[in-house]
Amino acid sequence: MVFILGKSLETFFGIGPNVSSRLMARYHIHPTAKIGDLANxxxxxxxxALSEMKIENDLRRQVxxxxxxxxxxxxxxxxxxALGLPVRGQNTRNQIKTAYKLNSAERRL
Structure with missing residues (x-):
């Protein structure tokens, strides 16, 4: 299996394409470099650098x-x-209120 470093970094929760490319640029690593080709x-x-960042469980806990x-x-x-509805202004097209939805809303509050 071939593991490209950029895609491997993106598997961590909290690291996307931008952060991955910035990390590789900081340490002068080619974007298509394989993990096995890296020096120690x-x-x-x-x-x-990853240990200094807030990723995985720490970031999930903060959210x-x-x-x-x-x-x-x-x-x-x-x-x-708490109600499980869109938070950032999206429309709710389907406005059917099911018993499951109402019961789960009462439990979450």
Whole structure:
């Protein structure tokens, strides 16, 4: 199997194409470089940079804490999160209220 470094970095939660390309540019790594072709110092530099970033479980926990804070303060966005509705102004085309949806909303509040 061939593992390209850019795509491999994007598998982490919180790292997208932009962050991946910036990391590779910072350490002068070609975008199509394979993981096996990297020298040991380059691998150590990338792992050090990843350890400084907030990724995976830390970032997931922060997102959930932010949503919980919005729900606790009773903001509009918090109520939309609690009801499972679109938060950022999207339309809700299908407005059928099912018993499942209503029951889950009561449990979440």
């Amino acid at each position: 110092p380059q691998v150590l530099d990338i792992t050090a 959930l804490d932010d949503i919980k804070r919005l729900r606790d303060t009773g903001t509009y966005r918090g109520r939309r999160h």
